């Protein structure tokens with residue numbers, strides 16, 4: 512039974528401790544610390560990503576595009592090896608073209624080449640692809656632009672560290688080297704990936720100089736077909752990269768035109784596909800690889 516005195520106790524006001532009030536300065540400080548933490552996490556993750564691809568120093572479109580591509584399609588070519596230069600985004604071997612390129616090289620070289628010259632190496636993505644595909648080959652990479660050649664040298668040092676295979680870098684005009692070639696000293700494979708004059712067919716359509724460069728591919732003052740014929744005559748298998756709008760049959764005819772009779776030059780064409788265009792992969796051609804051998 513509840514007595515009157517017990518009831519009065521229950522109805523007495525209870526002295527609870529004062530609730531802790533968050534004063535405005537405390538809330539502000541907490542918010543500042545939280546924001547600083549979030550910014551720090553974002554910066555750290557950006558630094559981590561940048562240092563994986565593109566050497567960390569240059570966040571170019573190349574590294575952005577490569578980062579967004581599924582790297583698992585690529586093994587064993589690692590895009591973390593490459594520091595980039597200004598033209599890299601539209602001139603280097605891109606990850607989504609690696610598979611087709613490797614398939615073409617594998618089809619063409621049942622016996623691996625022992626000596627390879629990349630005559631237009633740029634930052635060396637194709638060169639690195641040769642390095643991983645043909646681990647026993649002696650590889651030399653030419654780059655005419657001294658600034659780019661310095662990047663190439665650093666990239667090839669990283670490739671050597673990762674693969675155990677050296678690449679000899681020459682900051683020089685490969686046309687002079689090709690002119691000097693004789694059958695006795697010709698490498699098994701010469702690769703020619705000449706500048707196409709800009710960032711693509713769309714840019715070429717707007718820019719007459721780029722369009723003309725894509726039509727009249729060459730090395731120095733020589734048309735590309737003449738360089739290809741000269742290198743093939745010296746005894747090398749010549750692999751060259753051509754924009755997709757090239758009339759390949761006509762280009763092959765021009766190469767044959769430069770052939771010294773009675774020798775002939777055999778030409779094989781490979782399509783390079785863009786892995787990102789899976790649905791249309793059978794029909795889509797990103798560019799051509801032309802393989803030329805003198806009889």
Ligand SMILES: C[S@@+](CC[C@H](N)C(=O)[O-])C[C@H]1O[C@@H](n2cnc3c(N)ncnc32)[C@H](O)[C@@H]1O
Pocket residue numbers: 602603604630631632633634635636637638653654655656659683684685686704705706707730731
């Ligand atoms: C289209 S890029 C090659 C890209 C390269 N295959 C890659 O995957 O990184 C062409 C490069 O050839 C270089 N080049 C042009 N003419 C040359 C020559 N005569 N000798 C050596 N390099 C040359 C250019 O400076 C440019 O860097």
